[in-house]
Amino acid sequence: xxxxxxxxxxxxxxxxxxxxxxxxxxxxxxxxxxxxxxxxxxxxxxxxxxxxxxxxxxxxxxxxxxxxxxxxxxxxxxxxxxxxxxxxxxxxxxxxxxxxxxxxxxxxxxxxxxxxxxxxxxxxxxxxxxxxxxxxxxxxxxxxxxxxxxxxxxxxxxxxxxx
Amino acid sequence: xxxxxxxxxxxxxxxxxxxxxxxxxxxxxxxxxxxxxxxxxxxxxxxxxxxxxxxxxxxxxxxxxxxxxxxxxxxxxxxxxxxxxxxxxxxxxxxxxxxxxxxxxxxxxxxxxxxxxxxxxxxxxxxxxxxxxxxxxxxxxxxxxxxxxxxxxxxxxxxxxxxxxxxxxxxxxxxxxxxxxxxxxxxxxxxxxxxxxxxxxxxxxxxxxxxxxxxxxxxxxxxxxxxxxxxxxxxxxxxxxxxxxxxxxxxxxxxxxxxxxxxxxxxxxxxxxxxxxxxxxxxxxxxxxxxxxxxxxxxxxxxxxxxxxxxxxxxxxxxxxxxxxxxxxxxxxxxxxxxxxxxxxxxxxxxxxxxxxxxxxxxxxxxxxxxxxxxxxxxxxxxxxxxxxxxxxxxxxxxxxxxxxxxxxxxxxxxxxxxxxxxxxxxxxxxxxxxxxxxxxxxxxxxxxxxxxxxxxxxxxxxxxxxxxxxxxxxxxxxxxxxxxxxxxxxxxxxxxxxxxxxxxxxxxxxxxxxxxxxxxxxxxxxxxxxxxxxxxxxxxxxxxxxxxxxxxxxxxxxxxxxxxxxxxxxxxxxxxx
Amino acid sequence: xxxxxxxxxxxxxxxxxxxxxxxxxxxxxxxxxxxxxxxxxxxxxxxxxxxxxxxxxxxxxxxxxxxxxxxxxxxxxxxxxxxxxxxxxxxxxxxxxxxxxxxxxxxxxxxxxxxx
Numbered sequence: 119x120x121x122x123x124x125x126x127x128x129x130x131x132x133x134x135x136x137x138x139x140x141x142x143x144x145x146x147x148x149x150x151x152x153x154x155x156x157x158x159x160x161x162x163x164x165x166x167x168x169x170x171x172x173x174x175x176x177x178x179x180x181x182x183x184x185x186x187x188x189x190x191x192x193x194x195x196x197x198x199x200x201x202x203x204x205x206x207x208x209x210x211x212x213x214x215x216x217x218x219x220x221x222x223x224x225x226x227x228x229x230x231x232x233x234x235x236x237x238x239x240x241x242x243x244x245x246x247x248x249x250x251x252x253x254x255x256x257x258x259x260x261x262x263x264x265x266x267x268x269x270x271x272x273x274x275x276x277x278x279x280x281x
Numbered sequence: 282x283x284x285x286x287x288x289x290x291x292x293x294x295x296x297x298x299x300x301x302x303x304x305x306x307x308x309x310x311x312x313x314x315x316x317x318x319x320x321x322x323x324x325x326x327x328x329x330x331x332x333x334x335x336x337x338x339x340x341x342x343x344x345x346x347x348x349x350x351x352x353x354x355x356x357x358x359x360x361x362x363x364x365x366x367x368x369x370x371x372x373x374x375x376x377x378x379x380x381x382x383x384x385x386x387x388x389x390x391x392x393x394x395x396x397x398x399x400x401x402x403x404x405x406x407x408x409x410x411x412x413x414x415x416x417x418x419x420x421x422x423x424x425x426x427x428x429x430x431x432x433x434x435x436x437x438x439x440x441x442x443x444x445x446x447x448x449x450x451x452x453x454x455x456x457x458x459x460x461x462x463x464x465x466x467x468x469x470x471x472x473x474x475x476x477x478x479x480x481x482x483x484x485x486x487x488x489x490x491x492x493x494x495x496x497x498x499x500x501x502x503x504x505x506x507x508x509x510x511x512x513x514x515x516x517x518x519x520x521x522x523x524x525x526x527x528x529x530x531x532x533x534x535x536x537x538x539x540x541x542x543x544x545x546x547x548x549x550x551x552x553x554x555x556x557x558x559x560x561x562x563x564x565x566x567x568x569x570x571x572x573x574x575x576x577x578x579x580x581x582x583x584x585x586x587x588x589x590x591x592x593x594x595x596x597x598x599x600x601x602x603x604x605x606x607x608x609x610x611x612x613x614x615x616x617x618x619x620x621x622x623x624x625x626x627x628x629x630x631x632x633x634x635x636x637x638x639x640x641x642x643x644x645x646x647x648x649x650x651x652x653x654x655x656x657x658x659x660x661x662x663x664x665x666x667x668x669x670x671x672x673x674x675x676x677x678x679x680x681x682x683x684x685x686x687x688x689x690x691x692x693x694x695x696x697x698x699x700x701x702x703x704x705x706x707x708x709x710x711x712x713x714x715x716x717x718x719x720x721x722x723x724x725x726x727x728x729x730x731x732x733x734x735x736x737x738x739x740x741x742x743x744x745x746x747x748x749x750x751x752x753x754x755x756x757x758x759x760x761x762x763x764x765x766x767x768x769x770x771x772x773x774x775x776x777x778x779x780x781x782x783x784x785x786x787x788x789x790x791x792x793x794x795x796x797x798x799x800x801x802x803x804x805x806x807x808x809x810x811x812x813x814x815x816x817x818x819x820x821x822x823x824x825x826x827x828x829x830x831x832x833x834x835x836x837x838x839x840x841x842x843x844x845x846x847x848x849x850x851x852x853x854x855x856x857x858x859x
Numbered sequence: 860x861x862x863x864x865x866x867x868x869x870x871x872x873x874x875x876x877x878x879x880x881x882x883x884x885x886x887x888x889x890x891x892x893x894x895x896x897x898x899x900x901x902x903x904x905x906x907x908x909x910x911x912x913x914x915x916x917x918x919x920x921x922x923x924x925x926x927x928x929x930x931x932x933x934x935x936x937x938x939x940x941x942x943x944x945x946x947x948x949x950x951x952x953x954x955x956x957x958x959x960x961x962x963x964x965x966x967x968x969x970x971x972x973x974x975x
Binding site for chain 3: 285287320323324325328337383385388389392395398399400402407472504520623628
């Protein structure tokens with residue numbers, strides 16, 4: 119990444135939060151929204167701009183589950199492991215996904231296509247068990263449906279690549 | 282309005298007679314030439330369960346249960362022609378739900394402030410701005426409202442403490458970091474009725490003397506954030522936020538801060554640290570936030586559901602609110618009834634409603650073919666309540682006496698397939714994951730307990746392990762710094778208390794009575810029932826089943842990974858799971 | 860929007876309370892959207908145009924019967940107000956054709972739950 123470009127972008131984000139106290143977490147949210155994770159280069163720049171030690175930034179990033187230090191896969195698959203989803207078979211869905219994608223939670227498939235995540239409650243307990251791919255939530259998912267659901271997304275990307 | 286009849290067979294199990302009765306009723310109506318006067322419709326749910334064929338006649342709203350074919354002519358005669366109830370079949374239907382917090386959810390368009398105003402929105406604010414803040418606090422104390430985040434501290438008192446604390450700047454915070462996995466009433470209110478929370482917050486700000494408020498919302502709730510943002514913008518445009526609100530001298534503004542996925546941030550001091558942009562570490566209390574909170578200033582933290590109550594209370598009066606509920610718990614509570622229950626969803630009931638009414642009366646009971654075993658309330662900080670105690674009335678004290686807590690309102694229904702040791706392990710795993718690591722009892726105690734529970738559920742446990750679980754639990758309760766650690770052992774203690782026999786079966790007999798713990802389950806093919814179809818042979822992912830369509834099949838226990846695939850595909854139920 | 864005063868607020872309240880129109884409300888919270896509320900909403904709007912139906916289609920929050928999402932509330936003059944649950948494209952078409960235009964309730968889709 120080009121340092122100058124990063125600097126411009128980060129300055130823009132930081133400026134909008136400049137006058138607000140305790141802005142670090144909100145700035146990190148915006149950075150992650152833009153890049154999908156918080157790259158080290160960005161943290162270095164941010165540390166200079168906000169005049170906050172790098173250690174403080176990393177302290178916060180590593181404390182909260184939401185922030186990532188590594189690039190996400192193209193498509194994030196989040197399996198809900200809230201209580202309702204767990205009771206209704208969330209763990210089996212996760213096992214099936216691990217089996218199909220050959221990754222553990224938190225990892226990305228070798229082709230960089232899918233990233234498997236476990237989340238604590240998406241707030242759709244009535245539809246349990248639930249999983250979320252990109253921004254779409256699937257409710258009442260059965261183990262045998264998972265293959266089909268994933269296939270849709272592989273096709274989608276293939277079609278895009280072809281076009 | 283013409284007459285309408287709803288029909289539904291509510292019998293659990295057995296043949297559904299809805300269509301038969303529907304046909305008979307239509308026949309009778311045709312005979313009498315009434316088919317154009319009366320609309321008969323089959324419905325999916327009629328609000329009662331397990332009471333035979335039920336019928337509702339509208340607009341009179343007579344509800345009949347256990348309707349037999351022979352009753353139909355009478356219903357036509359009495360209710361449809363004469364407009365009178367047929368007393369023998371009538372069921373008294375007390376509307377069990379009372380919607381205060383959810384009053385506008387699903388009723389108004391949450392993105393239109395006009396619709397909120399049309400439902401008496403911002404009327405309470407207009408009213409209180411003419412009163413002294415002390416009077417508002419008095420009214421809140423009179424209402425008896427207690428914090429809906431879980432602990433149940435009286436809201437009026439909290440406001441009073443913050444008001445009386447000296448300080449040039451004070452803050453009010455809305456805690457929307459709904460962390461209990463399995464509860465989502467706050468999300469629903471933020472998404473469905475954002476203005477009611479904002480109004481509650483402005484009133485709170487006025488009462489305690491704050492000019493600034495913060496919404497702390499989970500980043501996992503993008504829609505809730507979007508709706509609150511829109512609502513705040515509308516408030517700015519119409520002068521409900523900013524300077525001189527509604528033409529008064531009161532100034533108040535709010536900002537949104539996002540959570541970043543840390544359960545401990547539901548704890549007040551940790552939440553404050555997070556808004557300040559730091560790690561969400563809790564700090565010892567006192568000093569309480571009402572004295573020394575956000576940036577060292579007096580701060581009041583209220584939960585979303587608490588704030589949504591406030592406009593109604595101040596519009597209708599504290600005495601009105603105090604008339605609902607039990608002696609010590611006033612008003613209503615929203616529960617997210619989920620898990621193994623027919624109608625999962627949000628339920629708002631007056632305090633003092635029995636668990637039975639919630640689970641069976643509103644929730645419709647267990648899933649088809651199953652029976653309810655227990656409920657769990659309070660999430661990772663709560664405990665289980667077995668079905669033998671479902672006559673318990675829900676309020677803060679009763680639930681505590683049962684070894685659980687009210688919590689934020691998660692009510693997870695469990696059935697016979699759920700293992701209590703496994704549930705305890707699930708919740709403890711959650712707490713270990715979420716422990717911030719600051720204090721040793723929580724950090725080390727949790728990990729050790731999880732290790733013991735893993736042993737138990739994998740069949741490696743000993744009776745001594747159970748004693749040790751209890752010991753560590755008590756240590757964690759006493760010595761942990763914040764609420765997370767102090768309550769993390771509750772799911773373990775309450776399951777041990779009520780379901781000791783189930784734990785004993787795990788450690789003594791190496792059996793899981795609910796057949797949930799994979800390592801303790803055995804699958805066996807019963808040769809007398811087996812039809813030798815070979816389905817299990819095909820389904821087995823690890824080739825642990827051998828044999829052929831002549832000799833039958835056999836499961837090799839050393840290869841079996843206990844995935845249960847064979848059990849699921851076996852039509853004649855010839856596979857025994859134990 | 861101009862800055863509100865107490866009087867202005869009262870005026871808005873009365874204006875809003877006066878309307879008594881036919882409506883269809885579609886539950887648009889996370890759970891409803893996850894279950895397919897957007898498609899239902901689109902189909903309803905399209906069908907309403909086709910039939911030139913006298914009904915307002917609105918997006919609302921969640922009524923709370925999450926297991927029955929997508930949930931649609933229908934109020935047509937001189938008919939009982941009802942909730943349809945697990946609404947799919949076909950049911951949405953039926954709601955518009957049969958219920959709104961034909962004044963006939965649709966079988967096997969109504970959830971008769973007293974919520975508000």
